[in-house]
Amino acid sequence: VRDEFRSQMILPLALGADSGRHMGATDAVIPLKSAPERPTVELLATLVRGDSFGRMLQRAGVGSGDAARISELVAGAIPLSDIEPGTQVDIILGRRPQPGASRPLDSLSFRARFDLELAISRAGGALALERRPIRVDETPLRIRGTVGGSLYRSARAAGAPATAVQQYLETVGEHLDLDSALRSSDTFDIIISYRRAATGEVQAGRLLYAGIERDGKPRTQLMRWGSEGRFFEASGVGEQRNGLLSPVPGSVSSRYGMRRHPILGYRRMHRGQDYRASYGTPIVAVSDGRVSGAGRMGGCGIAVRLSHGGGLETRYCHMSRLAVRGGQSVRRGQVIGYVGSTGLSTGAHLHYEMYRGGQSVDPASVRYVTRAQLSGEELRAFRASLDKLKTVEPGAALASLAPRETEQAEPEREIEKVANPRKLR
Template sequence: MSGNAAALTMSQAIPLRSGDAKAPPLLSWRERLAQLDLVPDLGNDIGSREWWRGLATLTLLCGSAIATFPGIRPLAAPTAPALDAADFNEARAQMIVPLAFGGDTGRHMAATDAVRPLTQTPERPQIELTATLGRGDSFARVLERAGVGSAEAQALASQVSGAVPLADIAAGTRIDLILGRRAARTMPRPVDALAMRARFDLRIEMERIDGRLVMRSIPIAVDNTPLRIRGRVGDSLYRSARAAGAPPEAIQAYLRVIGKQISVGSDIRANDEYDIVVDYRRAETGESETGKLLYAGLIRNGRPKLSMLEWKKDGRSQWFEASGVGEQRGGMARPTNGRVTSTFGMRRHPILGYRRMHSGIDFGGGYGAPIYAVTDGVVAMAGRNGGYGNYVRLNHGGGLGTGYGHMSRVAVRAGQRVSRGQVIGYIGSTGLSTGPHLHYELYRNGRAVNPSSVTFVTRAALEGKELADFRARIRQLTAIESGAALTPIAPKQVEGPKLGSLADVTAKRIGDGI
């Protein structure tokens, strides 16, 4: 065999069978059908041949299902026959019908010869009930509604008025009554006993002895120590004060007072301490009453930053600082408590981008901070005003006027008279504004002038003995320990017999043979 033999190809080395040269037609169609995807994913290759083939398959299947749908035919069911009158009454007798619908169910049996009517039904010897004095109600009228005769109700009212003026009895006062046996069915029941908390420091009790009502006035010891609450502001002054036990009304009054001196939203820090003193009364019986705010303070770094006390000057109560200065009636007040962020004059407009006249003063402040009228006047305009956004203009007479722009909300209406210091709106960012602030303008004879030319007069001072008394009152309130008003008080002993509860009176009278 020659050494330079040529290499054989694979087809030459392994000869094909005669059947492999060409596959049978049936086998070829089976392979093609096996490779054909009739249900491709219609979410892929949208618009391709495979996608159109899958859509045709889906359409064919849906059409076949609709064509072969047998439809829905209701099944006939037998209905219950209607009840006749006798059967209906029998069924109704076994029902439970609400009282609001008459409650006439159940079986009713006619009286037999064994039933004899009573000539006179017995009465309860006593009736205990409670009456409540409503707003604008009279003491005698409350007793009459409870079943007391008109003459006796008037006599009781006159007797009670000798111990306490009837006008001092607060609405909502509960009056516990015991009505005794009446002489005849046509007569009202007499009052055997009466008890009520006529005043926070006084309880009145009456008991019928030898045919006449004897009244006892029982004084109740009351501790009038004001309630002082101090704490760290933290994330929220309101939530912190509520957690410390301050009433919601006192916190709201506190925020209103300090909000006239500083910005509550931006000038109070988390490490500051609030100092709240409210009028507080606590009775020996355990009840307590919270009155109005007496002192509002803010402490920063251990030193008082703000101390406010309500004081009456010239017959008018107002809040003064610890130095003895407070609001003054005359002059123009600051329109808000924020700092001045932009003055009167030419400047580059922060939105428009070119220099133009700034015809007012901008005061920064937190969104929703109150805006005050600088002096008495009449609202000339209140509403939207172009780039000013929500805008209020006041006329003060003598050619003077003021304007307040970019408010979040307007609190007055056109034509309304406003007084100095009255809230006329709230700081916002409406109109051409880059953030919450107040744009304040001052007009003289219709022309805008520099508001800085007018001094803001916001304070009046206490002097002499009045200032000394004012500072002594501050020292008295700030000397109270926090929570001292909540310490237990010793009950006051009242001389003479003390009438107990109405249950005790009832037990006593039953024991006497009533």
């Protein structure tokens, strides 16, 4: 008896012995027929690409009957195909009616659109849908600053999204030589579409306006106009999309023709144009086409060859890295690679070639951009829209948009608190 009591004392624990005596169940123990379950279960389901809304619900544990009814209710509010992949759905499942049965849905809510939340709850045994509109402000975001040593870095430092800056450089680069026509004291002016919800989320859209000012006076003013989204100058002169773009915003440093090769040391045909551009500058397709080659191409280094149809081909040489693969279709203005100095090259630049029917041609002989001219009522409407757009104050889109009493900010989930810990001061 003494040994039995000793095994349950503190002393054996301190000496590293067993922590007590294991004893079997007696008649005083009443076994449970089933393990108790939580009355409700809270889940977060995510709609993945290629999945259906109903399958996502069933995968989360919603019964097939409830999943079908929920899909029917949601489809009555918005097309199910409009729900973006990655949408997260908050689900609360209730108590099982019997062991082995699916838990019934108590409630469900998700962000159906940027301006709409849908909620489904069970009222009196039946599922009902509630639409919760979200107030959205669409004041464009205007960003201004000094060009400085690098237009790209200055615009990014001022808060412009990278995609918007890229669009800005491409747009302005078609009208100005960004290397020689800009001064460090010039002012850049960027306006992009911008949406912010009363619940706190924001969406930055495409470029609406691109401008350069010098000494307080506009140097160039370009605004997106029309259903095709072309940019027009303040005078109403715009570009046509059937022309060819410049592959990089830099100026031409060496033209097509005979010249002394800087590395080989003798005169030979220079079958292309060289563009000044810093290392890593994005290179874009001059027109729609298909990638007929991508990779190392001898003295051309890392290069991309595009077929544009009608026997027209272009090649882009000395890249630092690729952004496309062979056989891929590309659109006019799409980034296909980045400036480098691979192959027979003395430094970072772009060597650009053009072929027609398999024979090299002078790229300068091909017209890059044709023009369109607004006139009459359309020109007046364009100028009125331009004047209105330029009244937007820089940073006006960032002002506080406090939610109304009927609107609630998106809740912060516990997992988000762990992923984004608040810093203590």
